[in-house]
Amino acid sequence: MxxxxxxxxxxxxxxxxxxxxxxxxxxxxxxxxxxxxxxxxxxxxxxxxxxxxxxxxxxxxxxxxxxxxxxxxxxxxxxxxxxxxxxxxxxxxxxxxxxxxxxxxxxxxxxxxLPGEVVDAAIARRGQSPRLVLELAEQHKVSEEVAIIAMAERGPVPSLVLVAGGRPLRVYFSARHPRIPDRLPRGLGFRRDDPLVVAVETGLPQKAASRLPNHSQPYWLEAYPKGGRVYGVYKAQLGGGGL
Ligand SMILES: [Zn+2]
The missing domain is CATH 1.10.10.2910 (Arc Repressor Mutant, subunit A)
Structure with a gap:
């Protein structure tokens, strides 16, 4: 083990x-x-x-x-x-x-x-979407950090899950699957045209190929804005990067 x-x-x-x-x-x-x-x-x-x-x-x-x-x-x-x-x-x-x-x-x-089998069942039912951070937190009365850690660990595709907020937009908390090589430091910022920034400024969910400021590999990003924050799931694009 x-x-x-x-x-x-x-x-x-x-x-x-x-x-x-x-x-x-x-x-x-x-x-x-x-x-x-x-x-x-x-x-x-x-x-x-x-x-x-x-x-x-x-x-x-x-x-x-x-x-x-x-x-x-x-x-x-x-x-x-x-x-x-x-x-x-x-x-x-x-x-x-x-x-x-x-x-x-x-x-x-x-x-x-938040037991792993609960998270597995939720991902199987709803997909590993950024809204699931909020749903798991609400349904199981846990902090968003708990839901983010569990989703990054248990997602079917190696991924990084985060919540960001503030102006300019900064990382509040993130967690990564063990096969994602680089961490994302708290407080890290984004370019103004980043889909994560677009999501929080327009209030509209985004789906786009994207990169992370300090990571070399490409990701498929789903971003969901809510209450001045934005929740993101970055799925590693297998075959496209050095995983
Ligand atoms: Zn500690």
């Missing part, structure tokens, strides 16, 4: 053992306390090993709090799994290790809150 599959298995096992996943039950299984308080700018939660607690920002939206809490719990579950931890350290180092660990904690957190 590769690292991602093992992290998914950790999350599934924990979900079953701790159900129903109230905040108290989410932290109980890893033996830490839950506390609320201010965090540094741009952070919604943190695991504080010295105090043996997970600190959450009470101002964050409730679904975002739940995702952050599950993410911090994943840090602990991975920390407590010595085989997994040593394999992770063998495979990655430095900044790459940090980014991979964060991506794995996101992946596990999404699986904890």
């Amino acid at each position: 590769n690292l991602r599959q093992r992290v998914l298995e950790l999350a599934r096992t924990y979900r079953r053992a701790q159900a129903p996943l109230t905040p108290a039950r989410l932290v109980d299984g890893v033996g830490v306390r839950l506390a609320y308080g201010r965090l540094p700018e741009g952070r919604f939660g943190a695991w504080m090993p010295e105090q043996n607690l997970i600190l959450l920002d009470p101002q964050a939206p409730p679904r975002r709090q739940r995702f952050t809490l599950a993410h911090e719990v994943m840090h602990l579950l991975i920390q407590q799994d010595h085989d997994l931890l040593s394999e992770l350290h063998e495979a990655y180092a430095g900044g790459e290790l940090e980014r991979e660990l964060e991506a794995l904690c996101n992946l596990g957190a999404a699986e904890m809150l």
